[in-house]
Amino acid sequence: MAEGYAKSGNQWAVGYQSWRNVAAQPYVSDTHGARYVNNYANDIGADNYSQFEEAGPSPVGTVLAKDSFTVNPNGKIGAGPLFLMEKMEAGFNADTGDWRYTLIMPNGKTIGTTGGKGNKNVVFCAECHLGVEDYDSRFFLDEEYRVQ
Helix, strand or coil: HHHHHCCCCCCCCCCHHCCCCCCCCCCCEHHHCEEEEEECCCCCCCHCCCCHHHCCCCCCEEEEEEEEEEEECCEEEECCCCHHHECCCCCCCCCHCEEEEEECCCCCCEEEEECCCHHHHHHCCCCCCHHHHHHCCCCCCCHHHHHH
C-alpha cells in the first residue's frame, strides 16, 4: 500500500509507516468506508495523540495518517485510500479547524487536499471531523484497539 501512496508525491505518504501506530491492530472504521485502518501519528503529534481523549489541542505540524484495506469473504486483501490530516497554523482554514485533509488512492492519485486541487472532494472529511470539535477534530479509536 505504502508504495502506491508514495506515487502521489505527497511528503507524508512516504514513510508514514515508520511513525507511531496507536492502534494495536487494524480495526474497522465505519466512517472510512467500513475499511480496516491503522492510526499513525508523526513525531510532532504522537505523544499528544496517544493521550486520546485526555490530549489537548494538537501541536502545529502534527500529521495523522490512516491507511486502509478491505478483506473479502475469500480472504483477498484490497488496498484502500490513505487518509491524512495535517494540523496547520491558526488561520489556515477556520472551516476545517485549521486541519488540512488529503485523500490519496492506492495507485497514488490524490483525490483532494484542503485548500488545493480537489478541495471539494475532502470537504466531507472536515465536516465529519468537526463533529468532534472538542477533541480538536480528532476521533479516537475504541479502547480495545489502542496500544497500551
